[in-house]
Amino acid sequence: DRGMRYSLHNDSPVVPSDCRMLLWSAVxxxxxxxxxxxxEHRISAEEALRGITIDAAYQHFEDDIKGSIEAGKLADLVITEQDPVRIPPDELRNLTIAETIKRGETIFQA
Structure with a gap:
């Protein structure tokens, strides 16, 4: 409500690193x-995605090189089969990963 930027993260290796669970938990x-x-602290899927991507990069002073899809930035991203903004909140932890791209190279493809 105050316009503050925050990030979503987990304490790996205490819990598995799974952004789908971070998204589900925040929503x-x-x-x-x-x-x-x-x-009262629930947020939308879109807000949670910002907390995992561009706002997390901002917190680490790396938003100039990562966190959003822009020319010249590192191409690290996950493509899901479902649109996380449009599916029911309970289904967020079950998003199907279609492809993972790291530094512009596909490292996983379903």
Whole structure:
């Protein structure tokens, strides 16, 4: 609400590095037992994607080289089969990864 930029991240290796779970957690704010934790802190999928991408790069002073799809930036991205902004929030942790690109090279393709 204050226009502050924040990032979403996890404490690997304590928990597996899985951006789908970060996205799901930020949007749903649900614990493993199903309780909603801090409902007023839920954010949209689009806001969560910013927290994983451009705002995370900003926090690390790297938004000039990564975090968004622009000419001249590192081409590190994941392509999903579903649009995370348009699917039901509960389905976010089950996004199907179609392709992963690192520095402009495909490193995974379904």
């Amino acid at each position: 749903n704010r649900r614990t493993r037992s199903g309780k909603v934790l801090g409902e």
